[in-house]
Amino acid sequence: MTDKLLNERELNFQLYEMLDTEALLERPRYADHDRAVFDATLETARGIAAEYLAPHNRKGDANEPTFDGEKVTLIPETKAAWNALAEAGFHAAHHDAEDGGLQLPEVILRTCVAYFSAANISTSGYSFLTIGSANLVKSFASDELRERFLPPMLDGRYSGTMALTEPGQGSALGDIRTTARPAEDGSYRVFGQKMFISGGDHELTDNIVHMVLARIEGAPAGVKGISLFLVPKVLVNEDGSLGARNDVALAGLLHKMGYRNTTSTVLSFGEKGGAVGYLVGEANKGLSYMFQMMNEARIGVALGASVLAYQSYIHALDYARERPQGRLPGSKDPLAPQVRIVEHADVRRMLLQQKVYAEGSLSLCLYASSLFEDSHTAPTDAERADAAELLDLLIPMVKSYPSKYGVIASDLGIQILGGSGYIREYPLEQYYRDNRLNPIHEGTEGIHGLDLLGRKLGQRGGKGYRLFLEAARASISEAAGSKQCAGLAAALNDALGILEQLSPELQAQVAADVDLGLANATAYLDLFGRVVVGWIWLRQALVAERALEAGAADSEADFYQGKLHAARYFMDWELAGLASQAQLLRAGNRLTYDMQDAWF
Template sequence: MTDQLINDRDIDFLLYELLDTEQLLSRERYQEHSREVFNATLDTARTIATKYFANHNAKGDANEPRFDGERVHMIEETQAAWDAFAEAGFLAAHADFDEGGLQMPEIILRSAMAYISAANVSSSGYPFLTIGAANLIRTFGSEEQKALYLPPMQDGRFAGTMALTEPGQGSALADITTTARPQADGSYRLYGQKMFISGGDQSLTENIVHMVLAKIEGAPAGAKGISLFICPKVLVNADGSLGARNDVALAGLLHKMGYRNTTSTVLSFGEQEGAQAWLVGEPHKGLGYMFQMMNEARIGVGMGAAILGYQGYNHSLDYARNRPQGRLPSNRDPSSKQVPIIQHADVRRMLLAQKAYCEGSLALCFYASALYEDSHTAPTAEEREQAFALLDLLTPMVKSFPSRYGLKANELAIQVLGGSGYTREYPLEQYYRDNRLNPIHEGTEAIHGLDLLGRKVPMAQMAAYRLFTETAHRDLESARAHPELAPLADAVAEGLTLLNETTATLLSRLAADPDRTLANATVYLDMFGRVLVAWIWIKQALVATGGLANSPADSDDAHFYQGKLQAARYFINWELPEIKPQAELLQRFAPEPFEMQDAWF
């Protein structure tokens, strides 16, 4: 089977043709870099991914971490992977030069992480979380907190986590019960329990910095009373040396269907004297702060889901090209040679669907990373504000669409291999198990559907939604200038019109009847996601059309661009039309799930 991670040509297409990442070099922050530096960074990521992460993807799945009551034990390859990632500087890649960072654009860091995730999505969880926690401290922490925690997090001595979920609450963060008790020295003592904390304990680093949501005693009820705290596993002295063990205990490891080499933990804070912690920013604003890390994680989850689907596609494509079986229906000669299964039309259908889902999802996640970059470093305030607004609106789909359809792609990949796909001889069943987490963590589909329809679409008189439709229509007008793309552009325009009509219908009743209006929000999320990815495919088709016109016939580039165009045709002609029955259900407020009674089940 193939040992390929990501097709480098895909990365090159996304970075330099679809997104024009090279133009970032004109921004003051990146003027010391070059395209060669960007590519060298990706080359390093690919090498580390291949040498240190891919080598234990299956082994980490088969030998998950174990807790002996005192210490977490992990396979030794995980340590080597962590060390290689840290030594290459990736934990500090996007930090400023004067902070010891590489001052890399967000899109380059996320491209590098894509290689790591492709090699081993489970072991990539530790650096992924540490980068997010460090970003949170960098943005909202005090100067003392940044000086104390960022250097060891950036050099790999400390790891980071986000501790939100509690055993009885799940996504209902407003109802968390972890309590913070103020101390005379300005610190706090935490009491409570957190669950499903990825990377909450491990044997890779000398310390773990937990970013914990809790409520200060006497705080207002609900989300308005949540604060954010730094709570290290081991206390850190003022000079940066390690002190005593903090009152944070690992209650146990959770045993998962997939992502097995990323520890999933239950943590107890304050079983004895209370876990010592320090407030980040202002009291009662913690949930707003934590949304920075949560939104980064949501884009990362979408990227990971797209990559897992992409890896399944790679393996099933390789298998289909090399597995002989059967003959074409037109061949009635039983003595003739069997054909590779890729010659069977239904196998090509399954491969094309995977390609459309995964390359569309990957392009969507790269686009979101570019928006994140623009929201911080675009030349004008207006450009930064528009990028932030658009990213904020699209984040529910960036997380949820790849999570749903990357998983569907893995299912199709297993089907291409038939019975072999259902065995552990091939990695596809692990990809499927790993990917099954992605529709759940960092907000289930239902949570994101409610957020999208109930908050983000109507926010600021639908300003971000209007910005999305205006941006999409500009690309559709450009596509109509190409005769071969005009029918696809018209189909996506019809999809946008149907989305607009459905959105208007739903919002007309949102204030008066929010329960019934939001009852089918997950269907709306999927409908919006299909329209969004159809637009992303139009953007890719525009680039591919130009590239094809400048490529020699029958060249590798010509085949590459033809593949992009055919995937665009497939998605827009096969997948986008599914929004029509969805719109019908939504516009009539289809009542069956809402009206179903508990006693009737």
């Protein structure tokens, strides 16, 4: 199985050629590490992925969690995997050593996560949810709460969830109705129902820590009246021992198309008098806390989409290299041997599409992780601020591009295998079903389009946007005079010009009429995403060209030639149509805005 679990060469390219991950060792936080530690960590992750996660990916899909009214049952491999991840320290990998963590850089943790997700995205989901909720506890909870709940979340005794969504509210967080009533002891009693809560119940851990958004009675309406609560499944005594069961009940499991081994739950809080909850941070600031964690969660979802796309790619490639079928159009001899399907131009087209989506998305996500890292540990304040600003601007594309194009890569994987791609005897259809969740959670394209055009593009004077343009122009300049990359840079330069002309015009449209001006925000998001990934591909091509000039040979040369050729493909085929798409947007096309409900 390991041979089809991502591709070490590709990851090394991203970590050490595209990014200068080794340079992180010069920063004080990582001074005690060396490259060998990074590599050993990745090797451990790969081993756990191969041994504990990949083998039951299909089994977990075929035997989804069940609920008998009392308990949730998962296939037993889930618990073994949870233990392996926890014992190897991955739940605390990015935490400081003094908190029991491995004090590893974000980009190393994310690459480990890439292995886990590639092997089994639903079983490893329990860990990522726990990592995310532990981040909230660590960052915003009181010392007392942190001391009581964080250690067992980091060492694998407790798991965690993020409980935002409710049946009546969906993406509109301002309409959350779950309420919290102050109790005499300073805690709260929480009442309400949450839906689509991943990992919301199971027997993997002694306890589950729900991070719940709720409205304190009497709080202001809308987003300004939402607070964050820690609501454990089982109450925890002050000495850390487990107490009574809290008033949190599993109302039912939801039955997903994919991602099946992660429970998706409806949770009822307070049906028996009120669930005990503890306010995290200050009242009415819950959404801002959640937002501070969202960039990580969004990179996480996008990375999951990227690696599922990547798995679809390498399985399809493997099949295409082995499967003989038909002959090239020019071959007229029915007795000539069949060719392997990788020889057919249209199969190569599909594989190239998969490659540019999967590797472009993976590269984008790891780059975003490096910005996240820089925003915390870059040497100067200015570098940190710039990294944070650029990341914030890019997040809508980082979340949306891999989610959208990743599913297309998985779809192409099915198509390359044909009938075999459609049956559960091969893994492609599961990647497709699993990957289809990613355009939904952590914000749909519709939400991110509004966020990008309505908010982020202009925020803080358009600083993030300018930083992106500068970074892209720097790569274009770098390619001037290059034999292989000058044409690619010219194509990106054209695309960048389109974006630069378009963006202020759209901002003016929004200023003139916000509802009409934002009507096509999703199309703008898609256009921006393709420009960003075009830039990522130019950068990959630049690295590849340098390596070839430095004498890369044999399989190494093939690897870099593949990068260059994929970049050419991206510029020619994936950026085609950008100008006409921009033209529709510049003209303020109002068709979707003008459409009437009654006309459907």
